[in-house]
Amino acid sequence: MLREWEFQIQLDEQSDKAIYLQIADAIIQDIHSGRLAPGNALPGSRNLAQRLKVNRNTIVEALNVLLIEGWLVSKERRGTFVASTFPDFKKDQPITVTYASIADSTSRPARLQIDDGHPNSKIAPINELARAYRQIFNQKARWRLMGYGNELGELEFRRTIVQMLNHQRGMRINEQHICITRGSQMAMYLTAQCLFSKGDYVIIENPGYKPAWDAFEQTGAKLLPASVDKDGLIIDDVLAYLKVHKNIKAIYVTPHRQYPTTVSLSLKRRLELIKLSNKYGFTIIEDDYDNEFHFGYRPILPLSSVVELNNYVYIGTMSKVVAPALRIGYLASSDATLIEKVGRLRKIIDVQGDSIMEQAVLQLVKDGTIKRHIKKATNHYKSKRDITAILLKKHLGNKASYLIPEGGLAFWIVPKEQVDWALIAEKLNINGFNMITPDNYSFDKTVNGMRLGYASLSEQELEECIHMLADLFTNI
Amino acid sequence: MLREWEFQIQLDEQSDKAIYLQIADAIIQDIHSGRLAPGNALPGSRNLAQRLKVNRNTIVEALNVLLIEGWLVSKERRGTFVASTFPDFKKDQPITVTYASIADSTSRPARLQIDDGHPNSKIAPINELARAYRQIFNQKARWRLMGYGNELGELEFRRTIVQMLNHQRGMRINEQHICITRGSQMAMYLTAQCLFSKGDYVIIENPGYKPAWDAFEQTGAKLLPASVDKDGLIIDDVLAYLKVHKNIKAIYVTPHRQYPTTVSLSLKRRLELIKLSNKYGFTIIEDDYDNEFHFGYRPILPLSSVVELNNYVYIGTMSKVVAPALRIGYLASSDATLIEKVGRLRKIIDVQGDSIMEQAVLQLVKDGTIKRHIKKATNHYKSKRDITAILLKKHLGNKASYLIPEGGLAFWIVPKEQVDWALIAEKLNINGFNMITPDNYSFDKTVNGMRLGYASLSEQELEECIHMLADLFTNI
Numbered sequence: 001m002l003r004e005w006e007f008q009i010q011l012d013e014q015s016d017k018a019i020y021l022q023i024a025d026a027i028i029q030d031i032h033s034g035r036l037a038p039g040n041a042l043p044g045s046r047n048l049a050q051r052l053k054v055n056r057n058t059i060v061e062a063l064n065v066l067l068i069e070g071w072l073v074s075k076e077r078r079g080t081f082v083a084s085t086f087p088d089f090k091k092d093q094p095i096t097v098t099y100a101s102i103a104d105s106t107s108r109p110a111r112l113q114i115d116d117g118h119p120n121s122k123i124a125p126i127n128e129l130a131r132a133y134r135q136i137f138n139q140k141a142r143w144r145l146m147g148y149g150n151e152l153g154e155l156e157f158r159r160t161i162v163q164m165l166n167h168q169r170g171m172r173i174n175e176q177h178i179c180i181t182r183g184s185q186m187a188m189y190l191t192a193q194c195l196f197s198k199g200d201y202v203i204i205e206n207p208g209y210k211p212a213w214d215a216f217e218q219t220g221a222k223l224l225p226a227s228v229d230k231d232g233l234i235i236d237d238v239l240a241y242l243k244v245h246k247n248i249k250a251i252y253v254t255p256h257r258q259y260p261t262t263v264s265l266s267l268k269r270r271l272e273l274i275k276l277s278n279k280y281g282f283t284i285i286e287d288d289y290d291n292e293f294h295f296g297y298r299p300i301l302p303l304s305s306v307v308e309l310n311n312y313v314y315i316g317t318m319s320k321v322v323a324p325a326l327r328i329g330y331l332a333s334s335d336a337t338l339i340e341k342v343g344r345l346r347k348i349i350d351v352q353g354d355s356i357m358e359q360a361v362l363q364l365v366k367d368g369t370i371k372r373h374i375k376k377a378t379n380h381y382k383s384k385r386d387i388t389a390i391l392l393k394k395h396l397g398n399k400a401s402y403l404i405p406e407g408g409l410a411f412w413i414v415p416k417e418q419v420d421w422a423l424i425a426e427k428l429n430i431n432g433f434n435m436i437t438p439d440n441y442s443f444d445k446t447v448n449g450m451r452l453g454y455a456s457l458s459e460q461e462l463e464e465c466i467h468m469l470a471d472l473f474t475n476i
Numbered sequence: 477m478l479r480e481w482e483f484q485i486q487l488d489e490q491s492d493k494a495i496y497l498q499i500a501d502a503i504i505q506d507i508h509s510g511r512l513a514p515g516n517a518l519p520g521s522r523n524l525a526q527r528l529k530v531n532r533n534t535i536v537e538a539l540n541v542l543l544i545e546g547w548l549v550s551k552e553r554r555g556t557f558v559a560s561t562f563p564d565f566k567k568d569q570p571i572t573v574t575y576a577s578i579a580d581s582t583s584r585p586a587r588l589q590i591d592d593g594h595p596n597s598k599i600a601p602i603n604e605l606a607r608a609y610r611q612i613f614n615q616k617a618r619w620r621l622m623g624y625g626n627e628l629g630e631l632e633f634r635r636t637i638v639q640m641l642n643h644q645r646g647m648r649i650n651e652q653h654i655c656i657t658r659g660s661q662m663a664m665y666l667t668a669q670c671l672f673s674k675g676d677y678v679i680i681e682n683p684g685y686k687p688a689w690d691a692f693e694q695t696g697a698k699l700l701p702a703s704v705d706k707d708g709l710i711i712d713d714v715l716a717y718l719k720v721h722k723n724i725k726a727i728y729v730t731p732h733r734q735y736p737t738t739v740s741l742s743l744k745r746r747l748e749l750i751k752l753s754n755k756y757g758f759t760i761i762e763d764d765y766d767n768e769f770h771f772g773y774r775p776i777l778p779l780s781s782v783v784e785l786n787n788y789v790y791i792g793t794m795s796k797v798v799a800p801a802l803r804i805g806y807l808a809s810s811d812a813t814l815i816e817k818v819g820r821l822r823k824i825i826d827v828q829g830d831s832i833m834e835q836a837v838l839q840l841v842k843d844g845t846i847k848r849h850i851k852k853a854t855n856h857y858k859s860k861r862d863i864t865a866i867l868l869k870k871h872l873g874n875k876a877s878y879l880i881p882e883g884g885l886a887f888w889i890v891p892k893e894q895v896d897w898a899l900i901a902e903k904l905n906i907n908g909f910n911m912i913t914p915d916n917y918s919f920d921k922t923v924n925g926m927r928l929g930y931a932s933l934s935e936q937e938l939e940e941c942i943h944m945l946a947d948l949f950t951n952i
Binding site: 016021032061064065068069070071083126127129130133134137138149167181182183185186189211214215218266267268296297298300307325326327345347348349350351352354355356357 | 492497508537540541544545546547559602603605606609610613614625643657658659661662665687690691694742743744772773774776783801802803821823824825826827828830831832833
């Protein structure tokens with residue numbers, strides 16, 4: 001015979017949890033702790049009800065829950081027992097829960113971020129976007145939109161992007177040549193996963209865009225850094241690699257405005273690169289990350305628009321045009337089979353994109369909002385660029401060199417002397433600015449330059465920051 | 477001396493493209509086609525202006541574009557020439573663009589989808605969601621939301637999910653133990669990529685959930701199918717594998733309501749599985765895909781809530797509660813280091829989640845909308861389940877067996893005789909219903925059963941479909 005089980009419980013009538021569930025959980029606790037052992041008989045429901053001063057039905061419900069969940073078994077005419085078939089556990093310590101704030105754990109608070117060319121969120125077409133969402137939510141068959149969608153993106157949205165690429169960027173594709181992604185990073189990831197295997201080589205620009213490299217290396221592919229000068233990627237470097245390595249699958253380039261140095265790839269080198277790609281059979285992965293904001297005559301047409309190029313993946317984004325939080329990018333390729341492969345992988349990764357957002361952005365494209373916004377934003381950014389150029393000349397004119405970019409949202413600033421970037425970053429941080437240190441752009445930690453995104457800072461903040469840089473370039 | 481270049485161009489004053497760009501592009505065409513060769517001199521701008529009957533400034537602008545883009549070079553006092561440094565291309569045919577509709581290419585049109593348990597989009601809380609979006613777009617510092625976010629999900633959103641998991645599902649985690657994902661599929665993908673390498677083994681339920689298997693196999697891991705009976709996963713199968721294979725890294729289970737058979741894993745087997753996991757050191761990946769809609773006393777608490785379990789990944793989703801198009805899932809683990817790893821990979825895949833949507837859903841959680849919706853939807857689905865049960869009894873009572881599920885949005889129907897599922901699917905298709913054939917749930921193509929999602933079909937559609945099944949089960 002077993003000794004009497006002393007059931008102790010503090011019932012809380014204010015709790016969200018029903019009384020019968022509180023009782024059930026307390027019994028589970030007692031089974032866990034060993035106070036109730038396998039095979040033990042429970043007191044009758046009338047007895048328990050009296051002890052806990054609750055309605056007998058409440059006890060019956062609690063016991064029912066435990067019977068359904070398998071903690072208890074009911075034996076006809078004999079009563080209710082703790083199930084006898086639990087394996088033993090060594091008693092572990094429960095996990096201690098500490099609600100440490102993650103926000104508190106970052107090293108030092110900084111007021112402002114010197115980013116690498118983010119758009120100005122304050123001029124994002126938010127009212128228009130809100131209107132588009134409202135219209136979608138108000139439309140009659142709106143619930144259709146709430147169902148599952150296509151892994152390559154909604155057909156109409158793809159067609160609209162295709163039309164834009166064909167009309168404005170000289171491409172020749174249809175909707176079977178494109179996959180809509182969550183921003184350009186996912187386009188990079190999908191491309192890498194579908195093109196590369198372990199042991200493959202990918203030529204990259206150095207300095208260049210590390211998040212793309214991370215996506216490539218994730219496949220086990222190896223990176224081959226080619227240098228960049230005032231005409232962009234140096235083709236001789238590419239050629240040298242091609243002569244040594246057999247498994248060069250692709251080259252990743254930012255020809256329109258090289259990241260981070262902002263130089264454009266010269267026409268001569270463009271055509272040489274295309275010729276090499278055709279000859280050696282590697283794919284040109286063209287990241288056209290800031291085609292949208294251009295201050296000169298027109299953006300140079302993508303490499304991927306050149307009829308002669310056989311193998312390309314063209315990556316673009318709408319995030320900068322609308323708002324960074326709206327992650328809409330795309331990848332296009334002449335190779336529809338590659339896009340099918342991308343679609344299959346995309347389904348495995350996250351099923352589909354955000355069809356509500358695609359619908360909202362589609363509306364903004366159709367009603368001309370995007371076009372007007374790009375025009376307005378381009379004017380805004382052009383004058384911001386001009387202001388930045390004046391500030392740079394005033395404070396850094398004889399201490400650093402830089403191009404005045406014909407588009408995009410950043411300057412590349414190269415101090416005339418080699419400086420200690422870690423120290424500069426630290427001093428800026430103390431004064432309330434976070435900067436991205438040059439090793440973030442570099443394959444081999446030798447680059448001497450910083451990217452100054454001018455769009456998201458105010459004029460005053462820009463002047464403060466540039467003035468501070470002038471001091472630091474001199475005194476460090 | 478070169479023979480005269482005959483410049484032919486049809487200028488279109490109605491076009492979106494400026495006249496000077498039309499001229500520039502026509503010259504590029506002529507360079508491409510070889511009508512203008514490297515080194516050829518261009519006529520002077522006055523001459524060209526006369527020939528094309530345009531203002532001379534228009535020509536000057538066109539030539540400027542070409543000089544900037546590198547197609548032409550200007551030699552002092554001698555004029556403008558085609559750049560001499562282009563590599564030769566074999567002339568390829570341009571890609572022919574055909575706008576074939578992808579929608580047309582699916583095999584046969586079907587009016588209705590018999591899905592595997594989708595929610596009813598028509599009862600999604602769309603008005604409330606629209607209101608939440610409106611409020612977000614109207615708030616003062618709304619542009620902050622438009623910037624870049626955290627790869628694990630917004631802190632406040634994570635805290636809210638953590639609170640829900642701790643309070644309602646007995647878990648003991650904090651915000652460092654969770655990553656918000658694009659639906660549960662991405663949670664599966666991230667888990668697999670961070671836990672498995674080529675050559676590892678993963679035990680799965682058979683029949684089971686193939687999209688998860690696809691995510692696991694993507695890593696090069698191998699699947700070991702364990703059978704399922706009326707008490708869920710058979711532990712003896714698991715034990716047999718553990719005795720043979722060393723590299724068993726994880727087991728993927730749906731204990732709450734097994735997918736696709738809807739049976740619950742018995743408490744005894746739950747505890748045995750936990751014990752095996754602790755003994756052999758493999759991770760339990762628990763997919764709690766339909767915890768939300770439960771018609772009985774309460775959902776059984778997750779395996780992951782059991783204090784004794786050392787290694788788990790718990791995967792859930794909000795997509796079914798709000799709307800499938802809103803892809804919000806999460807993965808939680810006792811292992812904060814794993815979550816860090818997941819965060820790093822997530823950043824490579826798509827940088828971050830959808831912070832605007834997270835904000836909107838957060839609002840719905842905070843103001844009680846989600847709670848009310850779950851209550852309302854549960855009632856709705858319960859009566860739909862009851863109707864379906866009546867229909868099944870009426871038409872299929874003596875031809876098939878099935879459980880009446882205590883929650884979730886689907887029945888698992890097993891015909892008493894083995895039937896030809898391919899033929900049944902074809903006949904249903906002819907009559908306007910698409911079904912998911914049983915091989916989609918099966919590791920080895922032997923399962924005899926179909927999943928009938930009852931939530932997204934109307935009562936009439938359900939009756940039509942079940943009636944048709946009764947005919948097909950008899951006559952095939």
